[in-house]
Amino acid sequence: MNRQIPPKKNGGSRFPARKSRPCLFLLGAGVLLLGLIFTHAHVRRHSDISSIHRLATVVEKLELTDLALFTEARYTRHPSQADLYSAFQDHPTSLEHFPMGSIAAPSAALRRLHGKVD
């Protein structure tokens, strides 16, 4: 009945090391990796900033007003230039029927400024 447990490798002891050791190690690693996120972000921002500046130069040269992210319709291609009454601005809080509308909310800033004009 007595089942003999084979010896374990660690330090010649046949008993496993304390469970808290790998756990504390993992905790430390977790904190370190979280810190690494910020370091990595910092480094890459540093290396990307020049290309962002070049983008800004293109925008300036071509007198662009928007990002070419959502090309499905004119008011999503140029949300900052969209007229107040196009879809997606039918109602200040309505969600757009285009899929991108689930990401983009109507622009409050636009509505605020043009409250006077409407």
Next chain:
Amino acid sequence: MARWIEKYRSILDFTLSSLVRRKGKNLSLLVVYVLVVFMLGSAMFLTEAMKREASLVLKGAPEMVIQRLLQGRYDPIPMSYLEKIRGIRGVISAEPRLWGYIYDSAIGANYTLMVPRNVALPSGEIMIGNGISRRRMIYSKDMMSFNLSNGSSRVFTVRDVISPESELVSADLVLLSEGDFREIFELPSTHATDLVVKIRNPKELVTVAKKVMELLPDTRPIIRDEMVRTYDSVFDWRGGIVTVLLMMALLAFVILAWEKASGLSADEKREIGILKAIGWETSDVIAVKAYEGLLISFFSFTVGILLAYGHVFFFSAALFAPAMKGWSVLYPDFRITPFVDPYQVAVLFFLTVVPYTVATIVPSWRAAIVDPDSVMRS
């Protein structure tokens, strides 16, 4: 001090043994939890990075754009407005801008046609954005035709493809000469799409905008700040998909917390009784539960955040791409620069770790204050 550390480390040992016992339950909990943090974290990283990038990129946008409104929509603006605007004090220059959309039935995509004022293009030649080039497989020196407003079509030679580096702003652009633009859209030379205005002192922007509206009541000035703010709200973490995700996450938490708070199993209660009976204090028992909650939520948070970071900044938020692309045929290929807001990460940390840990501790509290002799009585 050493004793105190040894005590809590021993309790941690026991907590881990105890967690390992319910491997299946705790692992599935961890997986669900990681998923929630991953989704929320991805949405948070993506929106924050896009917002910050948009604000940096759009620094180069025109200070003020003036549209003309007709029947509530924007309409070509008469060139005669230029003189009136140039007469406003504080205005350095006012120039017409020519741009519009054209639908390409070959791939079902919308292009943005634009006349660059600073690049002279000969008639019959165009420059196209890398998105179009990639999608239509059209390169420098190739031909490309567009349908004109009158039904006929015209062929253009591609002079160049706009640098892929600027795809984020130029993926769907077609640059062409003013003459060609007016021909395609049959736009008379008395009109432009809109006007761009330069102003001497940025502080006077709003004053000038008001003057424009007074002078030309059918116009609508859009200042650069608004363009940037548009993207602030487009990528607002409270908006759109993030709200939906947040709701789902909250729901998941409520279910988890409910499951926890609705009480410990009889087994768990008995165990707490045994620990009390063999000399553990109430605070020791609660420490076990606190460790349990903290370990699970901390590791879930860490793994979830790391995965989210990799997802957004190494894989360009591939999982969100379907939503981002929507029905767009052209989508810019760009690398997202990691703008990470530590404040947001901290908020997510507290939103995930604290409620879960509290939900773990509270029900065990009630069980832990039982008299140590309860196991003998049962």
Next chain:
Amino acid sequence: MIKLLNVRKGFNLGRPNEFVAVDGVTLSMEANRVTVLKGPSGSGKTTLLSLIGCMARPTSGRIILQRGLPREYLFPNGGDTTEVEVTSLPERFLTEIRRRTFGFIFQQFNLLKGITVLENVMLPAFPLGEKHGVVKKRALALLEMFGLSGRALAKVEWLSGGEAQRVAIARALMNNPPVIIADEPTAHLDSKLSSAFMEIIARLKDQGKTAIIASHDPLVFEAKMVDRVISVRDGMLEGDTA
């Protein structure tokens, strides 16, 4: 060494289901003796045991631990009397005294399932903050003593009844308490294992320990190493061989 003065313990007092489990017991017990509390179930012997073991407080009356217990157990932080009235101590001190003075063996053994035998034995030492290595060595020595070395890493649900019982005893001895308290320890054991249990108690007595056992099993109260049998009925003392 342990004195009970007119101790009374009631449950659900003031409510319709109130009952008095221990009713005015006065008793004093000597060190290094094996005492058995005998009585039918519901006689109040388990309640009496938990009062003696500082697990519960009496409704009225006094319980005094006195000379015969090593001083460092009673006053780990120093103190100048050798007599302590546990009934007036705050919870924290009571727990401290309990875990240094008493080792408990329960009717169901109450081992924690899913963790190893070794961990079960080490558990009572965890809140004391002793060095892990020291605690582990002591636990292994105890398992060795009970012939359980080979089972140290087994989960408790794999143990036979006799093994589980010995693990429970090893756990009770973990903090090296001078007093062992056992509640119906033979209730789930056959005669052979019951006698084996009493042998272990005899051994512990030889090592200078005191044992207080609640049982209605003749194998226990008729065993030769038992020094004193106290009969309990309806919460009151009925007979005493001392």
